[in-house]
Amino acid sequence: MFRLKITLFLLVFVFALHGGEPYVNGALMSKIEGKYQIYAKNRFLYLQKTLDEVQNANDMEKLNAVNDFFNNVRYATDAKIYNKSDYWATPWEFLGKDMGDCEDYVISKYFALIYLGVDPKKLFFSYVKSLRFNAAHMVLTYFETPRSEPLVLDNYNLKIFPASQRKDLIPVYNFNGESLYRASTSGNGQKVDNDKAHKKWDELKLNMKRQKI
Amino acid sequence: MTLFKQIAILLSLFLLIVLGTVLTLNFKSANESVSQRLYEDAKNTASSLSLSLGGANGDLSMMSTMINANFDSGNYISISLVDVDNAVLYERTIESSYSAAPKWFLGLVTLEAPVASANVSAGWSQVGILHVQSDVSYAYTELYTILKSLLISFGVLAAVALTLLNLLLVAVLKPLKGVQKQAEAVIRNEFIIQADIPYTKEFKDVVLGMNTMVTRVKAMFDKGNRELQQQKELEYIDPATKLKNRKYLIDKFPEYLKIDASSKGGVNMMLALSGVIEANEQIGHKEVDALFVNLAQIFTDSVSLYTEAIVARMNGTEFAIFVPNCDEEEATEIAQSIKNATQYAIAEYKLDPELTFISLGLFEYNYRQSIGELLALSDNALTQAKFCDSHIHCDRAQNATEVMGKDAWRSIIKEALSHDTLSFVSYKVVNAGAKTVAHYALSLALESSEKTYSYGQFMAPANQLGLSNKVYQNILNMLFKKTDPQLKNSICSLRLSYEYLEDTQSYEELSTLLKQYGAKLPLRLIIEMPDKFVRKNTKDVKEYKSLFEKYNIDMGIYEFIGESHDYQYLQDLRPLYIKAEADYFLTQSVQSLSALRLITDAVGISLIASGVMEPETLQRLKEIHIDIIQGKMSDTLEVEL
Numbered sequence: 001m002f003r004l005k006i007t008l009f010l011l012v013f014v015f016a017l018h019g020g021e022p023y024v025n026g027a028l029m030s031k032i033e034g035k036y037q038i039y040a041k042n043r044f045l046y047l048q049k050t051l052d053e054v055q056n057a058n059d060m061e062k063l064n065a066v067n068d069f070f071n072n073v074r075y076a077t078d079a080k081i082y083n084k085s086d087y088w089a090t091p092w093e094f095l096g097k098d099m100g101d102c103e104d105y106v107i108s109k110y111f112a113l114i115y116l117g118v119d120p121k122k123l124f125f126s127y128v129k130s131l132r133f134n135a136a137h138m139v140l141t142y143f144e145t146p147r148s149e150p151l152v153l154d155n156y157n158l159k160i161f162p163a164s165q166r167k168d169l170i171p172v173y174n175f176n177g178e179s180l181y182r183a184s185t186s187g188n189g190q191k192v193d194n195d196k197a198h199k200k201w202d203e204l205k206l207n208m209k210r211q212k213i
Numbered sequence: 214m215t216l217f218k219q220i221a222i223l224l225s226l227f228l229l230i231v232l233g234t235v236l237t238l239n240f241k242s243a244n245e246s247v248s249q250r251l252y253e254d255a256k257n258t259a260s261s262l263s264l265s266l267g268g269a270n271g272d273l274s275m276m277s278t279m280i281n282a283n284f285d286s287g288n289y290i291s292i293s294l295v296d297v298d299n300a301v302l303y304e305r306t307i308e309s310s311y312s313a314a315p316k317w318f319l320g321l322v323t324l325e326a327p328v329a330s331a332n333v334s335a336g337w338s339q340v341g342i343l344h345v346q347s348d349v350s351y352a353y354t355e356l357y358t359i360l361k362s363l364l365i366s367f368g369v370l371a372a373v374a375l376t377l378l379n380l381l382l383v384a385v386l387k388p389l390k391g392v393q394k395q396a397e398a399v400i401r402n403e404f405i406i407q408a409d410i411p412y413t414k415e416f417k418d419v420v421l422g423m424n425t426m427v428t429r430v431k432a433m434f435d436k437g438n439r440e441l442q443q444q445k446e447l448e449y450i451d452p453a454t455k456l457k458n459r460k461y462l463i464d465k466f467p468e469y470l471k472i473d474a475s476s477k478g479g480v481n482m483m484l485a486l487s488g489v490i491e492a493n494e495q496i497g498h499k500e501v502d503a504l505f506v507n508l509a510q511i512f513t514d515s516v517s518l519y520t521e522a523i524v525a526r527m528n529g530t531e532f533a534i535f536v537p538n539c540d541e542e543e544a545t546e547i548a549q550s551i552k553n554a555t556q557y558a559i560a561e562y563k564l565d566p567e568l569t570f571i572s573l574g575l576f577e578y579n580y581r582q583s584i585g586e587l588l589a590l591s592d593n594a595l596t597q598a599k600f601c602d603s604h605i606h607c608d609r610a611q612n613a614t615e616v617m618g619k620d621a622w623r624s625i626i627k628e629a630l631s632h633d634t635l636s637f638v639s640y641k642v643v644n645a646g647a648k649t650v651a652h653y654a655l656s657l658a659l660e661s662s663e664k665t666y667s668y669g670q671f672m673a674p675a676n677q678l679g680l681s682n683k684v685y686q687n688i689l690n691m692l693f694k695k696t697d698p699q700l701k702n703s704i705c706s707l708r709l710s711y712e713y714l715e716d717t718q719s720y721e722e723l724s725t726l727l728k729q730y731g732a733k734l735p736l737r738l739i740i741e742m743p744d745k746f747v748r749k750n751t752k753d754v755k756e757y758k759s760l761f762e763k764y765n766i767d768m769g770i771y772e773f774i775g776e777s778h779d780y781q782y783l784q785d786l787r788p789l790y791i792k793a794e795a796d797y798f799l800t801q802s803v804q805s806l807s808a809l810r811l812i813t814d815a816v817g818i819s820l821i822a823s824g825v826m827e828p829e830t831l832q833r834l835k836e837i838h839i840d841i842i843q844g845k846m847s848d849t850l851e852v853e854l
Contacts, residue, residue, distance in 0.1 A: 124332070163337035174337075174339060176332055179342065
């Protein structure tokens, strides 16, 4: 059942793309405006404009446009924004507050690229260690093919580089929630109805579904 | 089915369904919880192992070793690593699994172990996806243990709940038990007033209603009882001398003038006081009345040793002293003493003994005589006495020529008893109004090697030979042990004689018989007892009735002449019916009969007229609404069988 919901969720994004649906619909926009004032609304309108401009572009152009747009958002820790040690914000919270930490950049970039029609299987949440800051970090990685060298979409380094050029990052773990949902349905040949893949990812999907702002 | 049972079953079912549902939901929840934990365990393993595998930098042998180490140390069905093209790189699957849970449980419960997955990467490169699935055998064992605990807990809970439910129902429905007992008592025509008025309004109304009804019925019975007592005094007692009157004597005669009478005969004395007119003129009515009272006392005293003797005033100047079990010699002595005492009394009133004297006609009767014969022959003896010098004359009934002597009868009866050649003969007792058979009255026949003797023929010699109790024992054995197939499924009445019932052994014999055969008796039996025995031995009869009720046997009363001073015994014993001679009913005053009906209707007793021989008698009985009859006429009526 949950798999069907996820598929439908992604299909909504695809149909939104082809049907001219905005990234943030009118009702949600009104709520965002009500909570975060007119500036927030303007940011979402600018995001929509940015996305509309690369609607028909190739993946690389889409990656650049999305990466550039979200890297303009200010960095702030979860402790400062949400008073929590670690929190994965929805794109609406991230842009509404106009600040977030590394995971929030990754999440917003991920869903914007999905909206633009990029294949979810190509996008991974990568846990890395930042040698520059000597801290745990997360970046969005784009794999053209499963065996390709990934491109790194980072909020510290504002430009997109192939992974091999990011000597300041040590990869630890790649994670793709969608692939895990699919995997759990066919693992060991046994059909198991599973709505879980990754604790943080599962929470985020629930918040997305509830349109948490 | 009782209300208690219905409510108990309904609530028990409801309780068991609720408990069953809770049990099922609990077990389902436990099942889901176990499944969830299986997944969480698998997921934790997948996450930690996938991170470890990332350190192997894509070295399959290293990754295989890591997977083996995890697989062997934990409880998993399988751990597999697939590459980015979904091709299996390495896989471990369990070869055998053991669960402590029984096979039926494994077949009954479906437990799913979800597959947990985690991405595996080597540096920036993707290696593939790791799938981990936990072993369910341990989960089955745990679930089975949970189920056992749940079943025990719910079993105890159900037992406690059902016990509490039972106690609660008993408490709530306790007043209903009282109501039920009272209702059953009303059905049995018993007058029970329930003193404890229930608190529940519905029950309270019912109890108050029944109490009122019972009080009214009891009042009706009491009123009838009082009226009948008053009527009996008017009908049976001579107001001047307080002796019994002619009607009483005539109503009592059938008890002594019958085939199976307890005494074979006795003496009936008719006494007439001559010169009463002269005496009235000489000393006045008042003094003459006093003289009669004196004479009544003399007569009563003269036969005080004879318990069965009846002294009655037949009319203004004539008296009768009926003395069963008395012979001519004894009677003559009594007559002489009466004559002497009377002469003395007359002399005390200063009357002329030549004008005022008593004549005593003695007639030695036997049980074969009719009432008419007895009275006519007694009157004849009195007439003779009036004209003889001694004023005492004795006549005796001519003994019918005995066909057989006592020894012959003893032989025949004993042979019949030893060879079981007594058999039942049944006569219809019919309801002439409804034209239905009320029941069949059982009589006896004795079959000897030469001929068959009727009850009337052999019972009198049996009585005289002291064999009647043995005859009753024999027929009761016959009835219970070897019931005549023709009697099956019918309603039959059987008379027990005064002498048989008076024997202290009889109750024990009957009780033993009933214990052994009472429950299997294939007919509905009514045991009849004489009114005289019932009145005198009400306590014993109550024991008989209790005994009969255990075996669904009814009780009837025969030879009723309503001579009791209190009819409470009818209410206490509630016989099915009262049988009395047709003449008894026909000679009752309207008030008497009405009072009797009030009593019998109040406690549901039927009235049956026996000895109905003529169509005219039947017609007269119908006119006074005595519809159930026994006798020759009952055989002539067309009835539905």
